[in-house]
Amino acid sequence: MTEIPKAYEPHSVEKKWYPFWKEQGYFKPAGDGPHYTITIPPPNVTGSLHAGHALCYTIHDTLIRWKRMQGYKTLCLPGTDHAGIATQAVVEKQLRQTEKLTRHDLGREKFVERIWDWVNQYGNVIINQMHGLGCSFDWDRTRFTLDEGYANAVLECFVKWWDAGLIYRGNRITNWCPQDLTAISDIEVEREDRKGKLYHLRYPYKDGSGFVVVATTRPETMLGDTAVAVNPKDERYSDHLGKALTLPLVGREIPLIADDFVDRAFGTGAVKVTPAHDANDYECGLRNGLAQIVVIDARGKMTDEAGEQYAGMDRFAARKKIVEDLEAQDLIEKIEDYTVPTALCDRCKTVIEPRLSEQWYVKMKELAQPAIEAVKDGRVRFIPERYNKIYLSWMENIKDWCISRQLWWGHRIPVWYTEDGEVFAARNEEEAKQKANGKAIRQDEDVLDTWFSSGLWPFATLGWPDQNAPDLQGFYPTNVLITAQEIIYLWVARMIMSGLYFMNEIPFPDVYIYATVLDMTGQRMSKNKGNGVDPLEVISLYGADALRFALLIRTAKGQDIRFAPLEKDKDKKPIRHKQVEEARNFGNKIWNASRFVLMNLGDAEPIAAKWVASDNLADRWILAQLNKTIEQVTAALDDYRMNDAAQTLYHFFWDDFCDWYIELSKALVTSTEPSDQATAARCRIVYVLEKSLRLLHPLMPFITEEIWQMLPHDGNSISIAEFPKFDAAHEDREAQAQMDTLIGVITKVRNIRSEVNVPQSSKVNLYLSTADDTAKQVINNNIENIKRLGRVEEIRLADTLPTIEASARGIVAGVDLLIPLAGLIDFAKERERIGKEISKRDNEAQGLATKLNNPSFVERASTDVVQQARERHAELVAELEKLKGSLKTLV
RNA sequence: GGUCGGAUAGCUCAGUAGGUUAGAGCGUCGGUCUUACAAACCGAAAGUCGAAGGUUCGAUUCCUUCUCCGACUACCA
Numbered sequence: 001m002t003e004i005p006k007a008y009e010p011h012s013v014e015k016k017w018y019p020f021w022k023e024q025g026y027f028k029p030a031g032d033g034p035h036y037t038i039t040i041p042p043p044n045v046t047g048s049l050h051a052g053h054a055l056c057y058t059i060h061d062t063l064i065r066w067k068r069m070q071g072y073k074t075l076c077l078p079g080t081d082h083a084g085i086a087t088q089a090v091v092e093k094q095l096r097q098t099e100k101l102t103r104h105d106l107g108r109e110k111f112v113e114r115i116w117d118w119v120n121q122y123g124n125v126i127i128n129q130m131h132g133l134g135c136s137f138d139w140d141r142t143r144f145t146l147d148e149g150y151a152n153a154v155l156e157c158f159v160k161w162w163d164a165g166l167i168y169r170g171n172r173i174t175n176w177c178p179q180d181l182t183a184i185s186d187i188e189v190e191r192e193d194r195k196g197k198l199y200h201l202r203y204p205y206k207d208g209s210g211f212v213v214v215a216t217t218r219p220e221t222m223l224g225d226t227a228v229a230v231n232p233k234d235e236r237y238s239d240h241l242g243k244a245l246t247l248p249l250v251g252r253e254i255p256l257i258a259d260d261f262v263d264r265a266f267g268t269g270a271v272k273v274t275p276a277h278d279a280n281d282y283e284c285g286l287r288n289g290l291a292q293i294v295v296i297d298a299r300g301k302m303t304d305e306a307g308e309q310y311a312g313m314d315r316f317a318a319r320k321k322i323v324e325d326l327e328a329q330d331l332i333e334k335i336e337d338y339t340v341p342t343a344l345c346d347r348c349k350t351v352i353e354p355r356l357s358e359q360w361y362v363k364m365k366e367l368a369q370p371a372i373e374a375v376k377d378g379r380v381r382f383i384p385e386r387y388n389k390i391y392l393s394w395m396e397n398i399k400d401w402c403i404s405r406q407l408w409w410g411h412r413i414p415v416w417y418t419e420d421g422e423v424f425a426a427r428n429e430e431e432a433k434q435k436a437n438g439k440a441i442r443q444d445e446d447v448l449d450t451w452f453s454s455g456l457w458p459f460a461t462l463g464w465p466d467q468n469a470p471d472l473q474g475f476y477p478t479n480v481l482i483t484a485q486e487i488i489y490l491w492v493a494r495m496i497m498s499g500l501y502f503m504n505e506i507p508f509p510d511v512y513i514y515a516t517v518l519d520m521t522g523q524r525m526s527k528n529k530g531n532g533v534d535p536l537e538v539i540s541l542y543g544a545d546a547l548r549f550a551l552l553i554r555t556a557k558g559q560d561i562r563f564a565p566l567e568k569d570k571d572k573k574p575i576r577h578k579q580v581e582e583a584r585n586f587g588n589k590i591w592n593a594s595r596f597v598l599m600n601l602g603d604a605e606p607i608a609a610k611w612v613a614s615d616n617l618a619d620r621w622i623l624a625q626l627n628k629t630i631e632q633v634t635a636a637l638d639d640y641r642m643n644d645a646a647q648t649l650y651h652f653f654w655d656d657f658c659d660w661y662i663e664l665s666k667a668l669v670t671s672t673e674p675s676d677q678a679t680a681a682r683c684r685i686v687y688v689l690e691k692s693l694r695l696l697h698p699l700m701p702f703i704t705e706e707i708w709q710m711l712p713h714d715g716n717s718i719s720i721a722e723f724p725k726f727d728a729a730h731e732d733r734e735a736q737a738q739m740d741t742l743i744g745v746i747t748k749v750r751n752i753r754s755e756v757n758v759p760q761s762s763k764v765n766l767y768l769s770t771a772d773d774t775a776k777q778v779i780n781n782n783i784e785n786i787k788r789l790g791r792v793e794e795i796r797l798a799d800t801l802p803t804i805e806a807s808a809r810g811i812v813a814g815v816d817l818l819i820p821l822a823g824l825i826d827f828a829k830e831r832e833r834i835g836k837e838i839s840k841r842d843n844e845a846q847g848l849a850t851k852l853n854n855p856s857f858v859e860r861a862s863t864d865v866v867q868q869a870r871e872r873h874a875e876l877v878a879e880l881e882k883l884k885g886s887l888k889t890l891v
Numbered sequence: 892g893g894u895c896g897g898a899u900a901g902c903u904c905a906g907u908a909g910g911u912u913a914g915a916g917c918g919u920c921g922g923u924c925u926u927a928c929a930a931a932c933c934g935a936a937a938g939u940c941g942a943a944g945g946u947u948c949g950a951u952u953c954c955u956u957c958u959c960c961g962a963c964u965a966c967c968a
Contacts, residue, residue, distance in 0.1 A: 007930070191965090198968085216968060229968095263967055271968050280966045341967085386895065390963070393894075485962080520903080522961060553916085554904065559896085560961080562903065579903075582916055585930045596927030643905075647915075662927080670926055747934090754922070754934040761924045791925085791933095844912065851910090856948035865910050865949095872911050 004598060004710075008591035010543025013706045018131060021705075026068075026719050027136045029075045029475075036072035037478040038064060039458050040137065041491070042145065044083035045119055046090050049129035051517040051525055051563055052484060054535035055555065058548045059482050059514055059642060061135045065698035066637050068136070069723035075475050077461050078130065079143035080123060084450040085180050085347045088409040091115045108408050115409050119144075129536060134544045134701045136719065141471070143461040145453045146411070153460035154411045154453045155427045157498065162415075162425035166363045167403075169423075173282040174402055176355035177345040178300035178315075182406040183359050185449060186399065188490075189343045189352055196340035200267065200333035201326060203228055206244040206253060212237075213333045215267030217340045218277075219326070220319040223250055223306045224295035227273040229284060232258035234269050248331045249322065250307060259284050276356045292356055300353055315353065360404040360413060360446070364497075368398045371496040374506050380496060383512045383640050384557055387488060394489050403449045410447030417442055455494030458507035465502075476503065480510040488513070512640050516560045525563075533563055537574045541566070542584040545700035549583035552699055553646035557639075586650055587703050590696070593658050594707040597689050600669050601682060601712075608712050609690040612680035617742065617781060618664040620735035622688055625656045627730035633695055634726065649696055657688060660743065664785055686712055691724050698723075738778045742786075744812040745779065749790035752808045752819055756829045763793040767818040769801045775815050809834065809886035811879045818886075831887060838883050845876040 021027065029035070040060055043053060064076040088103075091114055095101050103111040127142065143150060161167050174183040199219045204211040212228055225247055230237040237256065244253045261284055262271050275285025276292040285292060295306040302310040302318045310318050326332050343352035372395045374380045375388055382388045404413060415425050416432040418439040426432035432441055456464070458478050463469025477499070483492060492511055499507030518524055519531040538547045554561045567576040601607050611623065629652040636644035662669075668681035690711055697704040697718050708718040715721050749766060758764060766786070770776055779786070779797050786792060796802075801809075801818045808830050810817040821830060848869050851857050858866055 004927090006928070214968080218968085261966075261968095266967055273968095278966085278968080280968075283966085341965090384896095390895075394964085488963095516962080518961085522897095524962085556905070559904085564903085578917060581930075585916095588930050589928065592928035592931080594927080599927070647905075651915080658928085659932090666926065750933060751935085757922085759924085760922065760933075788925090840912080848911070851949080854948060857910095858948085860948045861910070868911065 004595045006592070006595075008543075008588050008703060010545060010587070010702060011540075014132075014134070014544055014702050017702055017705045018134065021136060021717065021719055022139070024717065026717060027076075027138050028140070029073045029138070030068075030720075031071060031073050033071045033073045035475050035479075036064070036067040036074045037077070037475040038075070038480055038482065039077045039461050039478055040079065041481075041483045041487070042079040042081040042143070042454060042457065043126050044086055045080040045123040045126075045144065046083060046087050047126050049126055049133075049535050051533045051535055051551075053126070053129075054133060054538075054547060055517055055551045055561075056482060056484065056514055057130055057133055057135050058551050059512070059555070060137075061133065061701070062548070062552065062642065062698045063480070063482075063637065065136055065701060065719060066723060068719065069694065069697065069721060071722065073474075075141070075471075076135075076137040077141050077143065077475075078127065078135075078137040078139065079145070079457075079461060080126065081454050082119075082144065082146040082410065082450060084405055084407050084410040084447060085177075085182065085184075087115060087119070088407050089180065089348065091118050091409075094118070103408065112408055132536065132539055132544060133548065136701070141461070145450070145457075149463070150453065150456075150460050151411060152427075153456050153464055154448065155414050156465040157452075157456055157502065158414050158448070159425045159427055160502070161362060166366065167425070168361055168363065169358060170361050170400075171356065171358045173277075173279045173354045174357055174359050175343065175345075175352045176298065176357065177348065177350050178298065178353050179348045179350035180345060180407075181298055183355075183357060183402055183404060184345060184347075184352075185402045185451075188346050190346040190349070192342050192344055193339045194342045196338055196342075198267070198336045198338035198340075199323065200335070201248070201272070202331045202333055203245045203248065203254075203272070204331075205240070206246050211331075212240070212245060212256060212270050213268045214270045214272040216272055217338060218319070219322050220302070220315055221274040221277045221295065222247070222272055222322065223302070223310065224274045224276050224293040225250075225252075225254055225272045226275060226285065226290040226293060227254050227257050227288065229257050229259040229262050229271045229273050229288075230269055231262040231264045232260065234262075234264045236269060248329065249325055257288050259287065277354055279354055282354075282356070294356060296353060296355070298355070359402050360415070360444075361400040361402055364398040364400050367497040367501060368395050368493075370500045371395060371493065374496060374500060379506050379509065381510060383510060387485070387511070387513050391488055391493060395493060401449075403452050404444075404446040405449055406445075407447050410450060411453055413444040413446050413448055415444040417444070451490050451494060454491060455498050456502075457491075458495055458499060459503050476507075477505050478508045480512055481508045482512045482514060485513050485516060510640075515555050518560050518562050520562050520564050522560075522562065531565065533566055533577075537566055538577055538580055541574050541577065542580045543587065543702070545587050545703050546580050546584040549586060549646060549700055550580040552642045553583065553650065554579070555642040557641050557643075586654070587700065589654055589658060590693075590700075590703055590707070593653070593662060594689060594693075594711070596662060597669075597685055598707075598710055601686070602674070602678070606712075607679065607682045607686055609686045609714075610683050611687045612683050614680065614684065617735060617738055617778065618661055618785075619684060620732050621739040622656065622661040622684075623730050624732035624735050625652060626688055626691055626724075627727055629656075630691075630695065630724045631726040634723075637698070646699060649692075649699065653692055653696070657692060660739075661685070661688065663789060667784065667788075694718060694721055694724055697721075738774060741775050741778050741813045741815065742782055745815055745817065746786055746789045748810045748812040748817055749786070749792060749819070752810050752817070752833070753791065755833045756808055756821065758821075760791065763791050764819050764821075765794045766790065766792045766796070767801050767804075767820075768795065768797045768815055769799060770797075770815040771799075772814045775813070779815070803889070805889050807886070807889055809883060810837075811882060816882060834883055834887050838880060838887075841876050841880050841883070845873060845880065848873040848876070 038060055060076055064074050068074040092103055175189050176183055196217055198215050198217055200213050200215050202211040202213055214228055228245055240256055241258055243256050245256055247254050261280060273281045273284050275282050275290050276294045277296060293305055295303055296315050297303050300315045302313045304311045345352055375391055417423055418436050418441055424435050426435055459472060459476055462471040462476050464472055495507050523531060525532040535547060564579055566574040569575050629648055632648045633645045665681055665685055668678050669685055671678045693704040693708050705718050768779055783795050786795060801816055804820045806822045807818050807820045852869055
């Protein structure tokens with residue numbers, strides 16, 4: 001008999017099998033089946049694994065392991081993203097803290113070197129954390145959005161789009177982050193409602209005929225005002241249109257103009273117009289030929305244009321000062337509390353300053369159209385479906401994409417300028433020089449938006465722009481993209497556009513948007529809130545399989561999941577996580593069931609994981625249940641219903657296999673006498689266990705490998721064993737129905753015993769009767785099983801039940817039960833129990849009777865439903881009669 | 892403001908192509924002499940399926956309105 005620990009210990013197991021799989025090359029594409037490819041969403045190179053990642057990559061690994069076992073030539077390609085702003089910020093901060101230097105002190109070249117050092121040292125953290133989750137990704141193909149080959153792809157993309165006239169330069173209002181000192185795109189802006197004030201300012205007419213009141217949340221911008229606008233239909237102002245106003249504090253003369261964009265109902269219906277510092281005002285300024293006066297600089301400080309008493313002040317300090325100054329001149333009508341929709345930089349949370357600046361843009365309309373079509377005609381589908389609409393509504397209203405960033409870390413924009421003002425794109429300096437015909441050139445200082453490079457991910461990682469790259473030929477298009485809801489626009493849409501543009505083919509047919517991991521109050525997990533769960537802590541407490549299973553079983557399609565924080569003790573040591581504990585317990589159940597099987601393999605006969613034909617009910621039944629489970633799990637995985645797959649397996653393994661099959665097989669499996677029967681029983685139980693492990697392996701790779709290696713098996717690893725297939729020949733309705741009878745009888749006996757307080761140490765006698773020949777046969781064939789599992793001494797099966805005073809009665813599945821209770825319990829308990837049984841049936845019978853007496857029901861409901869109701873009613877009536885009869889014996 | 896999602900047992904969540912007794916895990920209660928497992932076993936209690944209308948013989952499920960929560964989105968200064 002093998003020595004096996006009583007509890008599953010995950011850590012040594014994980015340490016053992018992960019390197020084994022990797023060394024054996026199981027994570028690499030193999031075989032000549034059809035390809036199944038996933039490129040993972042590359043996490044930020046600065047990142048570390050959080051709960052959302054854990055879920056994301058668990059789903060990846062589950063699918064890829066499943067497909068691998070199904071014989072596909074699988075590739076799951078990992079990588080990281082250089083994350084321009086985030087990475088530069090991390091290294092700048094480090095530089096500031098440790099050496100008190102800014103990036104400007106170092107200079108561009110040195111600074112970029114420092115970032116590379118940092119990336120080489122810390123950039124693999126998140127990749128290593130994925131190993132801990134058990135991810136079977138092809139690490140040899142790991143890509144980084146800034147590595148050499150990838151950079152070529154980015155250049156190629158830029159130049160091609162340039163040549164196609166899709167890239168242009170514009171001097172416009174952009175979202176500017178005064179902290180990061182860069183422009184950011186619209187969708188990198190976070191919006192938040194903040195408490196603020198609405199200031200009502202008085203702008204006097206130049207001719208002294210009173211004043212116009214304008215409302216603003218940002219009084220500091222008034223220094224740059226070049227007009228006040230009202231709605232042309234607003235009668236309140238029609239007489240004053242065109243009149244001049246004197247801009248307070250500045251003294252500039254500005255006109256009162258009319259523009260449609262003004263909402264008459266808001267405030268006083270008059271808007272101050274600051275074309276250089278507000279997107280709306282900018283547009284308004286263009287329409288009306290207004291000057292653009294820049295009063296706030298890149299760092300958020302007031303410029304010289306703002307006037308000498310304000311120049312150099314921070315924008316928020318200036319706001320205060322200006323309000324004071326206006327107040328002093330009695331030019332403030334009132335100040336109201338107001339909720340200000342505030343734009344924040346999604347990286348550093350600094351308040352965005354709309355700023356006039358020169359940036360590069362990509363024209364989106366032309367690129368978006370095919371990508372819209374692809375979703376509309378179903379070549380690309382979102383799962384859950386409702387994201388189709390969300391995607392389409394954005395794509396149909398798409399605006400041009402600002403792609404330049406004033407950073408040093410990233411793909412430098414391949415645009416070159418000659419002294420005399422020529423501008424062109426080139427793949428490298430060589431090419432640029434050629435195009436310049438000997439003129440001196442300089443390259444644009446800016447870098448590209450990170451999403452510009454990650455938008456090429458599904459094909460750039462496979463070798464594009466080399467159209468003949470073997471991986472590109474062999475693995476594109478990928479099969480599914482698994483990603484988070486919040487980057488549908490930032491990333492998914494752009495991959496679809498670029499995939500169609502450069503490859504003429506969709507990058508993936510399925511986009512599975514996985515659940516957002518929330519905390520228990522429904523809030524999104526975030527560093528700021530400190531409500532995150534560290535997956536590594538969870539793994540160290542319960543093992544990777546437990547974490548994976550805990551996440552998968554709650555990942556209903558399209559539904560967010562709530563995940564509790566880790567409970568910690570005083571020293572912040574993690575001690576408990578209930579939701580993962582449930583999964584850990586399941587793992588332990590698998591462990592112990594396997595332990596039972598392994599301990600009873602016997603030494604005499606060689607046992608193999610093969611099904612030996614059997615007429616035995618439990619055998620027929622478990623084979624049918626296993627088969628059904630295979631069918632359901634496969635369908636669930638196929639449909640991205642991870643929770644259904646997990647739930648089905650949980651139920652099958654625990655309830656069917658452990659609670660019933662093992663129990664019903666125990667006598668034979670544990671017998672010490674060698675016999676063909678015992679050997680056959682052992683083979684069968686090993687067979688079912690081994691198949692179960694294969695089904696579970698994509699979800700829980702470690703524990704299944706560990707046990708599988710101990711069991712009789714063929715092959716080197718469960719991770720390349722075949723995923724079980726549904727077999728119609730194993731369906732067995734009859735066995736399932738008969739097993740219901742057996743389980744029903746045993747459960748009823750247990751129920752009666754427990755309800756009337758028969759101690760578990762006492763055995764009871766059991767009288768059974770049934771008119772059903774099949775049920776009779778089931779009982780006769782399972783006398784020993786009923787005795788053992790129901791703790792029964794003697795069983796009598798007859799056509800009618802004897803009349804025995806003081807006995808308990810039960811009815812289940814057409815079988816009547818009687819348990820003599822003399823000397824065992826108090827009758828009051830049994831009377832109470834029978835009373836409950838009666839009233840339960842009474843209620844149901846009455847409900848049915850009402851229904852059946854309703855002529856409309858009988859007429860209109862389908863005959864099946866009516867028939868069923870009649871039968872059930874009759875059954876209930878018969879049962880009630882028997883139960884009432886048994887009450888009489890309890891006196 | 893707009894769009895979308897959610898509201899089912901004390902908690903976290905499944906489910907119902909409209910039809911008998913709405914499920915699971917955790918938690919709770921009672922029991923444990925059990926040929927693997929107390930991280931377990933056996934049994935039980937617990938739900939007017941968010942509210943109000945409507946369609947229907949029949950609604951937790953379909954429709955309308957409402958309430959509360961959440962996400963996304965928007966140029967309301």
